[in-house]
Amino acid sequence: MQERCRNVWLAVSGIVISDQGEWLVVKKRYSGLKGVWSLPAGFVKENETVDEAVIREVLEETGVATEVEGIVGLRSGVLKGEISDNMLLFRLKPLNMEVQAQLEELYEAKFVQPEELLKEGKQSILLEELISYNLEALQQVRTGLNPGDHFGYTSYKLFV
Template identity: 45%
Template sequence: MVHKENKWLVVKKKYGGLKDLWSFPAGFVDPGETVDEAALREVKEETGVQAAITGIAGLRTGVINDLVSDNMIVFYMEHTSGVLKPAEAEIIEVAYMTKEELVNDPKTSSMIHFFFSPKVEKGLTITETDPGRHFGYTSYKLFDNR
């Protein structure tokens, strides 16, 4: 969830269950990445925007067709640089829209409606730390509600 000047970064995908619907940029974690690194990369790839993570909005977990575990961390982010440029292979349109525009647009995904409901408030923050060299982590982050 990338925020800039009271607007939120959204995309319309060309495929899948979110085809032609406003949704947040999203994607999969590549080998050697942490989930937060993947989120930043996906935002840049899909939209042309660079962002910084400021916290966690929430988590989603599910199982697809009783076979595939599908988990997502939804991060709060702030726009740091870049101009809107959709990834032509997968994105129809990219835009910054207000909460009100999205809530009132029939082409808005259910996840956006959920995160813009009054019960959802800013939750967890991210802290980079070192648990000790003996674990072998090359990247290690904790998320808490300080």
């Protein structure tokens, strides 16, 4: 199975929105998003679920602890006809508002009103699209389910 899934990537991204309507955004030092405002994001590790991964990634990149409110959607594409690149988009509630950017990966991280980002005009297309989208329709997580001991799941969650 390892060879079959070698070129399939699974990433997560956190849409963290404060009670005042500010969005947590980051400006990366690398990749195609270098110097552009985007969302905290990263790859899922082999020993975690997608919701655990997004909480970890946001905390690592920004210092902001969060909790999952639900899934907003999925971004999927194929890179150069070879790699299936997939990202689950989570809406998260911040548990603290003190931002500490991980400066090895980021130039900056901050909470900002989405209208201010759009005025600046230096945001990713994904962020631009999400700002104009109604993020109220969320898929919620169901835990405590067991599809059967014979599968050997150490964690099993359903998002509906």
